[in-house]
Amino acid sequence: MTLKRNKISVIGGGFTGATTAFLLAQKELGDIVLVDIPQAENPTKGKALDMAEAGPVQGFDASIIGTSNYEDTKDSDVVIITAGIARKPGMSRDDLVQTNQKVMKSVTSEIVKYSPNTIIIVLTNPVDAMTYTVYKESGLPKERVIGQSGVLDTARFRTFVAQELNLSVKDVTGFVLGGHGDDMVPLVRYSYAGGIPLEKLIDAARLEEIVDRTRKGGAEIVNLLGNGSAYYAPAAALVEMAEAILKDQKRVLPSIAYLEGEYGMDGIYLGVPTVLGAGGIEKIIELDLTEEEKELLSKSADSVKAVMNVLA
Ligand SMILES: NC(=O)C1=CN([C@@H]2O[C@H](COP(=O)(O)OP(=O)(O)OC[C@H]3O[C@@H](n4cnc5c(N)ncnc54)[C@H](O)[C@@H]3O)[C@@H](O)[C@H]2O)C=CC1
Numbered sequence: 001m002t003l004k005r006n007k008i009s010v011i012g013g014g015f016t017g018a019t020t021a022f023l024l025a026q027k028e029l030g031d032i033v034l035v036d037i038p039q040a041e042n043p044t045k046g047k048a049l050d051m052a053e054a055g056p057v058q059g060f061d062a063s064i065i066g067t068s069n070y071e072d073t074k075d076s077d078v079v080i081i082t083a084g085i086a087r088k089p090g091m092s093r094d095d096l097v098q099t100n101q102k103v104m105k106s107v108t109s110e111i112v113k114y115s116p117n118t119i120i121i122v123l124t125n126p127v128d129a130m131t132y133t134v135y136k137e138s139g140l141p142k143e144r145v146i147g148q149s150g151v152l153d154t155a156r157f158r159t160f161v162a163q164e165l166n167l168s169v170k171d172v173t174g175f176v177l178g179g180h181g182d183d184m185v186p187l188v189r190y191s192y193a194g195g196i197p198l199e200k201l202i203d204a205a206r207l208e209e210i211v212d213r214t215r216k217g218g219a220e221i222v223n224l225l226g227n228g229s230a231y232y233a234p235a236a237a238l239v240e241m242a243e244a245i246l247k248d249q250k251r252v253l254p255s256i257a258y259l260e261g262e263y264g265m266d267g268i269y270l271g272v273p274t275v276l277g278a279g280g281i282e283k284i285i286e287l288d289l290t291e292e293e294k295e296l297l298s299k300s301a302d303s304v305k306a307v308m309n310v311l312a
């Protein structure tokens with residue numbers, strides 16, 4: 001019997017792309033192809049070689065190559081898109097839309113040319129609209145084009161709650177719905193520490209402050225870094241999603257999914273709870289929301305639609 005190794009391509013070899021490639025290799029999730037534009041080919045090859053040379057020390061077996069040639073991505077099981085520009089202090093994610101839409105179109109046609117059966121995970125911002133662009137451009141079924149926001153936003157919420165209560169992050173679970181913007185909807189009602197509802201452990205006013213910090217979590221890092229945006233936690237989020245798919249884990253994770261009637265929305269990519277497995281998004285989990293939560297979700301969806309309206 002021949003064992004087939006997974007092949008994962010990461011498009012964009014910048015901060016998030018390179019960090020993702022390294023985490024994928026450390027977890028031995030497959031062989032990795034890191035792709036960037038021709039001008040960046042040597043640095044991309046250099047990063048890939050440098051990562052491969054960490055293998056003997058860290059004890060992982062993974063081939064990692066850097067390239068600008070999409071032929072090298074042929075037959076990828078999963079493709080992760082991080083290509084494009086990132087925001088700087090003073091910018092919103094939506095300011096990236098025009099440039100990054102062009103990048104999405106060009107990379108997607110190359111991806112599907114060589115891997116027509118792949119599953120694509122999109123990170124590039126503004127991520128809800130960019131996932132929609134990749135879906136349209138790829139012609140892939142909706143369950144095979146997925147965006148990343150909720151795992152990261154929830155991870156931020158969990159970090160802040162664990163710090164507040166001086167508890168292990170492992171015991172804190174969270175739940176964030178909606179678009180990846182300042183009006184995302186962290187659902188405190190569905191968030192726990194060791195199975196205990198957070199509302200029993202933290203007073204309402206403090207919880208609201210934590211929710212607000214979560215909503216602005218991306219900007220907090222942008223302002224601290226000064227010249228780019230977060231990459232360690234975003235890469236970790238991508239790897240958790242890719243692992244769920246590659247190992248058919250049936251994880252319940254928030255994903256940016258194409259909605260056709262779910263949550264009363266139609267024709268829009270938005271963050272919702274999903275089951276991730278070998279088929280990509282195998283299920284969208286629908287929950288009863290309170291009137292207030294519905295209103296917040298609808299406001300968040302309106303912000304995503306406003307960005308979709310400027311798509312060319
Ligand atoms: N959805 C989310 O939660 C998050 C989204 N992001 C987004 O991810 C994107 C990447 O961020 P970083 O890696 O920090 O940026 P970066 O600037 O470090 O890397 C981007 C890379 O993309 C490459 N690139 C540009 N056009 C390309 C093309 N046509 N083909 C292949 N490669 C191309 C660039 O040469 C660069 O190496 C940004 O749009 C950022 O806003 C970042 C963090 C979280």
Ligand SMILES: O=C([O-])CC(=O)C(=O)O
Binds near residue numbers: 086087180217222
């Ligand atoms: O804030 C940004 O521009 C990058 C991002 O999406 C995040 O870190 O949540």
